Every structure is written in C-alpha cells, then in structure tokens.
Amino acid sequence: xxxxPIDLLQGTLDLLILKTLSWGPAHGYSIxxxxxxLTGQVLQVGEGSLYPALHRLEERGWVEAEWxxxxxxxxxxxxxxxxxxxxxxRAEAVMWERFVDAMAKVLRASEQPA
Amino acid sequence: xxxxPIDLLQGTLDLLILKTLSWGPAHGYSIxxxxxxLTGQVLQVGEGSLYPALHRLEERGWVEAEWxxxxxxxxxxxxxxxxxxxxxxRAEAVMWERFVDAMAKVLRASEQPA
DNA sequence: CCACATACATCGAATGTCGATGGGAGACCC
DNA sequence: GGGTCTCCCATCGACATTCGATGTATGTGG
Numbered sequence: 306x307x308x309x310p311i312d313l314l315q316g317t318l319d320l321l322i323l324k325t326l327s328w329g330p331a332h333g334y335s336i337x338x339x340x341x342x343l344t345g346q347v348l349q350v351g352e353g354s355l356y357p358a359l360h361r362l363e364e365r366g367w368v369e370a371e372w373x374x375x376x377x378x379x380x381x382x383x384x385x386x387x388x389x390x391x392x393x394x395r396a397e398a399v400m401w402e403r404f405v406d407a408m409a410k411v412l413r414a415s416e417q418p419a
Numbered sequence: 420x421x422x423x424p425i426d427l428l429q430g431t432l433d434l435l436i437l438k439t440l441s442w443g444p445a446h447g448y449s450i451x452x453x454x455x456x457l458t459g460q461v462l463q464v465g466e467g468s469l470y471p472a473l474h475r476l477e478e479r480g481w482v483e484a485e486w487x488x489x490x491x492x493x494x495x496x497x498x499x500x501x502x503x504x505x506x507x508x509r510a511e512a513v514m515w516e517r518f519v520d521a522m523a524k525v526l527r528a529s530e531q532p533a
Numbered sequence: 534c535c536a537c538a539t540a541c542a543t544c545g546a547a548t549g550t551c552g553a554t555g556g557g558a559g560a561c562c563c
Numbered sequence: 564g565g566g567t568c569t570c571c572c573a574t575c576g577a578c579a580t581t582c583g584a585t586g587t588a589t590g591t592g593g
Contacts, residue, residue, distance in 0.1 A: 320526075347517060379557095408431065427580090470541070551575095
C-alpha cells in the first residue's frame with residue numbers, strides 16, 4: 306500500500322532542492338527522484354515545478370549549473386551549491402524549523418489564550 | 420527582544436483558522452490576535468490574508484458566520500466551525516503532520532540515497 | 534471632541550505550484 | 564535498422580493564495 310502524495314507547500318521546494326544539493330552536485334531529474342524516494346513518494350516533484358525552481362535558484366546565485374554526462378550517458382545539467390547557496394540553505398532550514406514550531410504551538414494548544 | 424515574524428506558507432492559514440475556531444466561536448480580529456499571541460508573534464496574520472480566508476472557509480461550508488457584538492461592544496462577525504469544518508480540520512492536520520514528517524526525512528538525511 | 538484601538542472589507546501585485554505538452558537522445562531488443 | 568523505453572530538459576497557461584496598501588465605521592477614554 307502506497308500512501309497518497311501531498312502537494313508541496315509553496316516555498317518549500319527551494320529548501321528541498323538546496324538540501325539535496327548539499328550532498329553533492331546533481332542534475333534535476335535525480336534531485337526529483339531522491340526527494341520522492343526519501344519521502345516514500347509522499348512528496349512528489351513535478352517537472353513543471355522543478356525546472357522553474359532550479360532556474361530561480363541559479364538566477365539568485367544559490368546554485369551553479371554545468372552541462373555534463375549523466376550516469377546513463379545522457380546530457381544533463383548538473384547543479385552545484387554555491388557558497389551563497391549554502392548559507393541560504395542554513396537560513397531556510399532555520400526558518401522552516403521556526404515555522405514548524407510555531408504551527409505546533411497552535412495545533413497542540415488545548416485551550417484558547419487568555 | 421522579539422523574534423522576527425515569518426511569512427505564512429501558502430495553505431497553512433486555513434488550518435490555523437480552523438484549529439483556532441475549534442476552541443469555540445470567534446471573530447476574525449481575535450483569531451488573528453490569538454495566533455500571533457500563541458506563536459509569540461512568529462506568525463502574523465495580515466488582514467489582507469485573514470478576511471479572504473474566512474470568506475473562503477465560509478463558502479466551502481467549513482464555517483458559519485453570524486453578526487454579534489464583540490467583548491468590546493463592537494459589531495463583529497462571529498465564525499463557528501461546522502461539522503464539515505471539523506472533519507476538514509482533522510484532515511488538514513493529518514496532512515500537515517505527514518508533510519512535516521516528509522520534510523524531516525529529507526532535511527535530516529545525512530547522505531544521498533543509493 | 535479628538536485620538537485610538539477595534540473590526541470589517543477590497544484591491545492589485547507578486548509569487549509559486551500544477552498539469553499538459555513537446556522534444557531530443559542514449560539504450561535495448563528483435 | 565527500426566521501434567520503443569527511459570531519461571532529461573524545457574515552457575506554457577491556469578490557478579490559488581499571500582501581502583501591503585487603503586478605506587470605512589464605531590465605541591471608548593482622555
């Protein structure tokens with residue numbers, strides 16, 4: 306039994322990609338596969354979201370791209386985290402944690418505030 | 420020292436509102452205050468987000484509205500969770516948990532998948 | 534009577550995701 | 564050598580939602 310996938314929340318894809326790239330350079334297709342595999346298909350990355358996101362990150366200087374050959378000998382654009390991208394990753398990870406904490410405070414509250 | 424606020428992630432406002440209303444009926448203004456207070460101002464609910472969201476929830480039958488007088492004797496629209504809204508709250512809470520779990524799997528992974 | 538907090542509402546801009554669609558190129562089989 | 568499969572890139576329009584600015588009204592307290 307496979308669990309049904311969940312739509313991405315706007316803004317979280319950048320963080321996912323940056324984190325994935327922190328393990329080393331990768332091309333778009335494999336980034337999407339990794340995320341899906343790691344989450345047991347709970348998160349799915351459509352190509353219509355992936356490539357715009359990649360271009361966005363490149364434009365902002367958080368990743369750099371280079372054409373190479375994939376493991377399967379196909380032409381692929383490999384993305385690599387820049388120094389700027391690394392600090393962006395840290396920043397976004399912190400923001401995500403803070404957001405999750407804040408949500409938890411509301412969701413776990415049993416009574417309304419005074 | 421107050422921590423800087425964080426922008427809401429698209430789609431989470433509905434859940435926050437539904438949860439807040441599960442404590443009992445409330446008007447828009449107080450919903451926003453409660454969320455901000457509970458999260459220590461980390462989450463802030465702008466009026467330009469709040470009222471469209473409230474109307475959205477009403478249109479979908481998840482909440483019902485009624486004009487009353489507020490604690491300060493001002494006219495205010497009190498919102499109340501419907502039965503449908505209550506199951507929607509449960510559904511969205513589950514989805515949120517699943518999403519957070521999935522994110523954590525990626526963010527806490529130390530190596531790339533096989 | 535004036536200032537302030539409460540309380541509602543709408544608008545336009547900006548952003549980002551999704552599904553559909555299209556193409557090209559290596560691998561593999563017959 | 565032809566067909567098909569998977570890989571890999573890309574773009575488009577539709578759609579939903581948040582945000583900042585702006586506007587109105589009405590009690591309350593100084």
